[in-house]
Amino acid sequence: MTSTIAIIGGGISGTLTVLNCIKQSKKPISIIWFDTHNNFCKGYAYSTIEERHLLNVRANNMSIFFDEPTHFTQWLNQHYPHYNPTDFVPRKIFGEYVNDIFENTKKTNQLVSITQLAEEVISIDKLDDGFELKTKNTYLVQKLVLAFGNFLPPHPRSISSDYIWSENYFQNAFHPSLTHKILNKNNITIIGSGLTMIDVVISLSKNKYKGLIHIISPHAYVPEVHHENAFPSVAPFIEEEKIYSLSEILSIVNKQLKTAKKQGLNPHSIIDVMRPYFQNIWVNFSIDEQHQFLRHLRHKWGVARHRAPMQSMIVFQELISNNKIGLIKGRVFDIKYSEKNFVIFFSNSQQSSQTLNTDLIINCTGPEADYTKIKMPLIQNLLKNQIITPNFIKYGINAQKDGQISQNVYTLGPPLKGVLWESTAVPEISAQAYKLAVNFICN
Numbered sequence: 001m002t003s004t005i006a007i008i009g010g011g012i013s014g015t016l017t018v019l020n021c022i023k024q025s026k027k028p029i030s031i032i033w034f035d036t037h038n039n040f041c042k043g044y045a046y047s048t049i050e051e052r053h054l055l056n057v058r059a060n061n062m063s064i065f066f067d068e069p070t071h072f073t074q075w076l077n078q079h080y081p082h083y084n085p086t087d088f089v090p091r092k093i094f095g096e097y098v099n100d101i102f103e104n105t106k107k108t109n110q111l112v113s114i115t116q117l118a119e120e121v122i123s124i125d126k127l128d129d130g131f132e133l134k135t136k137n138t139y140l141v142q143k144l145v146l147a148f149g150n151f152l153p154p155h156p157r158s159i160s161s162d163y164i165w166s167e168n169y170f171q172n173a174f175h176p177s178l179t180h181k182i183l184n185k186n187n188i189t190i191i192g193s194g195l196t197m198i199d200v201v202i203s204l205s206k207n208k209y210k211g212l213i214h215i216i217s218p219h220a221y222v223p224e225v226h227h228e229n230a231f232p233s234v235a236p237f238i239e240e241e242k243i244y245s246l247s248e249i250l251s252i253v254n255k256q257l258k259t260a261k262k263q264g265l266n267p268h269s270i271i272d273v274m275r276p277y278f279q280n281i282w283v284n285f286s287i288d289e290q291h292q293f294l295r296h297l298r299h300k301w302g303v304a305r306h307r308a309p310m311q312s313m314i315v316f317q318e319l320i321s322n323n324k325i326g327l328i329k330g331r332v333f334d335i336k337y338s339e340k341n342f343v344i345f346f347s348n349s350q351q352s353s354q355t356l357n358t359d360l361i362i363n364c365t366g367p368e369a370d371y372t373k374i375k376m377p378l379i380q381n382l383l384k385n386q387i388i389t390p391n392f393i394k395y396g397i398n399a400q401k402d403g404q405i406s407q408n409v410y411t412l413g414p415p416l417k418g419v420l421w422e423s424t425a426v427p428e429i430s431a432q433a434y435k436l437a438v439n440f441i442c443n
């Protein structure tokens with residue numbers, strides 16, 4: 001009998017699930033694949049058309065197939081031979097790669113049928129023998145894959161939320177009308193200083209924005225640069241099967257940092273060496289240790305882990321040197337909006353209240369991860385129907401580490417952030433999609 005599977009989300013998580021089903025399935029399956037914005041194969045991260053928005057992972061680690069690690073570099077060699085495997089390629093090209101592979105693979109397994117629907121799933125009800133999904137139409141399926149990805153960031157804290165309705169406030173840093181809006185502004189503010197901020201700065205520079213850019217964040221940490229292998233890496237130091245406590249990990253990392261400094265080794269390689277094991281380390285932390293990590297280490301881990309390519313950081317550093325960017329350490333606690341501009345109130349360890357006037361605000365604070373705060377109809381419905389429950393530490397949803405939520409309900413990618421901590425980059429998603437297809441969907 002043919003089993004029918006609904007995949008909700010057309011981004012990388014959904015696409016890699018579909019592709020692995022095509023590759024692995026030895027029995028008939030029918031996939032109904034939904035994406036609200038008809039953004040199949042690219043999703044949020046790879047829809048950019050800006051050439052200077054680069055991948056922050058080298059090409060040789062960006063294969064979409066877990067069981068074919070050189071798949072992307074081979075494709076690149078065929079289509080864009082001037083790139084090397086260690087280059088940071090434009091995200092636009094990566095989107096083209098995923099789309100190309102899907103188009104060439106979709107009809108290769110007679111047992112798998114795929115129906116793509118540009119429809120928003122708004123509710124799912126459990127039935128005795130499956131699930132009923134509602135968009136503007138109704139569908140009956142046996143299995144569900146929740147691949148709904150990242151959500152827009154929460155609004156910065158403020159006493160009144162009036163400012164969020166202003167046309168000069170952008171909750172989505174990649175909103176198509178942003179480029180047009182900024183051109184006549186003298187003074188704009190980016191709240192948040194991670195990789196999305198770097199993307200925004202690159203777009204502003206490309207569009208010859210002449211005004212002043214304020215960047216404000218609680219620690220004013222900016223992404224570190226990927227070293228061009230100038231220093232050798234530290235030796236492997238994690239034991240695969242061992243259960244580590246948070247304090248053990250901290251003491252090992254401190255020891256490695258000292259060794260790296262003494263022997264002239266690349267300190268970033270400490271994170272790179274830990275990365276493949278970090279999901280396992282995280283899963284074995286107690287909830288209390290996970291909370292402690294969030295309170296004290298989250299930002300530092302983020303800075304060391306989310307590094308930007310040198311070419312991207314050069315643009316940022318040039319604007320800093322020319323006094324076009326002002327980097328402010330501060331926590332925003334209120335935003336007032338008048339017709340002319342915004343006044344941002346913030347505090348830091350030096351002063352309890354300071355103000356900043358600005359013509360436009362771009363929110364780069366990172367995706368909302370607390371599902372109880374997400375207003376989308378499907379999320380509210382899934383919580384109400386107890387098909388999903390918020391993760392204990394309020395990052396994503398509860399599931400097993402292999403992505404199983406309950407019988408016949410699965411997820412992968414960003415919703416597993418609280419369960420695995422590292423669950424948003426392509427190397428992790430490709431492994432999850434492969435295992436979901438092999439373990440649960442195709443057998």
Ligand SMILES: Cc1cc2nc3c(=O)[nH]c(=O)nc-3n(C[C@H](O)[C@H](O)[C@H](O)COP(=O)(O)OP(=O)(O)OC[C@H]3O[C@@H](n4cnc5c(N)ncnc54)[C@H](O)[C@@H]3O)c2cc1C
Pocket residue numbers: 008009010011012013014034035036037039042043044045046054055056057119120121122147148149150151196199378412413414424425426427
């Ligand atoms: C700007 C940016 C740059 C990145 N760069 C890199 C990088 O260089 N290397 C790397 O490894 N990782 C990178 N990442 C991380 C990673 O690749 C992404 O997080 C990944 O794309 C997540 O894919 P996804 O499919 O889970 O989510 P998304 O891309 O967010 O896609 C989810 C899709 O689900 C759809 N959807 C949601 N709800 C519904 C519904 N109810 N009904 C129907 N459809 C729905 C949405 O419309 C959306 O298209 C980057 C992320 C971002 C944001």
